[in-house]
Amino acid sequence: MDLGLSGKKAIITGGSRGIGLYTGALLAAEGCDIAFCGRTPSDIKAATDRINSAGVGTAIGFQADLESEEATRAFAKQALEELNGVDILIHNASGFDMAGDEEGWMRSFQVDMMAGVRLVDECLDALKASDAASITFIGSMASKFHFGRPPSSYGAAKGAMRVYANDLAQQYGKDGIRANVISPGAVWFEGGSWDQRKQESPKFYAAVEKAIPLGRLGTAEELARIITFVASPAGLWINAEHIAVDGGQVAAVD
Numbered sequence: 001m002d003l004g005l006s007g008k009k010a011i012i013t014g015g016s017r018g019i020g021l022y023t024g025a026l027l028a029a030e031g032c033d034i035a036f037c038g039r040t041p042s043d044i045k046a047a048t049d050r051i052n053s054a055g056v057g058t059a060i061g062f063q064a065d066l067e068s069e070e071a072t073r074a075f076a077k078q079a080l081e082e083l084n085g086v087d088i089l090i091h092n093a094s095g096f097d098m099a100g101d102e103e104g105w106m107r108s109f110q111v112d113m114m115a116g117v118r119l120v121d122e123c124l125d126a127l128k129a130s131d132a133a134s135i136t137f138i139g140s141m142a143s144k145f146h147f148g149r150p151p152s153s154y155g156a157a158k159g160a161m162r163v164y165a166n167d168l169a170q171q172y173g174k175d176g177i178r179a180n181v182i183s184p185g186a187v188w189f190e191g192g193s194w195d196q197r198k199q200e201s202p203k204f205y206a207a208v209e210k211a212i213p214l215g216r217l218g219t220a221e222e223l224a225r226i227i228t229f230v231a232s233p234a235g236l237w238i239n240a241e242h243i244a245v246d247g248g249q250v251a252a253v254d
């Protein structure tokens, strides 16, 4: 199936590792030019080299800490300038607050929520000018069920994202802009948070695996495929949705 991504332009936050990197690589393989950000220069360089050496769409990486409004807006402006517009905006980075302290709540608010709001603000005119405009937020199944951790801002911020995405879809559908949230369940990839848990708490990891009907965690490639499809022109009729991608990990109907 042709996803219609050839020549499209995508901005991804947190594209230097994990799900963001796999998504950027797949979008580029489908012919998109991408601009992404992260905080760690060595990871940004490695991700840029990896995508550019594959030789279809191009990638440019920027160092930006999305906890800062100034850095977030500067990243969006630079990305728009480099790409000369944008069709696909993917807000993937997270503050990953698991502590639930004041600092964690503030980080979630800035990174998960406000960075998304600021990126949309900066990219809105360019998205309106696109004939394939799509905004995707990467949420979490933590916005849907209690995972057994002490209360923190992580799931709450992902839940707020779902309300905001729906507002965007309702408001800007008339301008041809779609907005969706894709919520992964537990996803394993080398060096990721579940890889770390697998090594530090193998019994807990095995229990999570066993609880997933398919008997294993998802992979970053599997997430990237779904994110890419939803963001692409082929996913045009998917709008204002919250899409769970968890292999059946959450045993609920809705």
Ligand SMILES: NC(=O)c1ccc[n+]([C@@H]2O[C@H](COP(=O)([O-])OP(=O)(O)OC[C@H]3O[C@@H](n4cnc5c(N)ncnc54)[C@H](OP(=O)(O)O)[C@@H]3O)[C@@H](O)[C@H]2O)c1
Residues within 6 Å of the ligand: 013, 014, 015, 016, 017, 018, 019, 020, 037, 038, 039, 040, 043, 064, 065, 066, 067, 092, 093, 094, 095, 111, 138, 139, 140, 141, 183, 184, 185, 186, 187, 188, 192, 193, 194
């Ligand atoms: N992995 C899972 O099992 C899972 C499950 C549910 C939901 N998710 C969601 O999926 C998304 C990606 O998760 P992941 O596991 O792929 O994460 P990851 O491997 O930790 O990668 C996160 C990416 O975001 C960047 N980043 C983090 N904080 C940033 C900041 N303040 N400013 C700019 N960039 C920042 C990281 O680079 P630097 O650290 O260098 O900045 C990296 O590129 C997140 O929204 C997460 O909540 C993941």
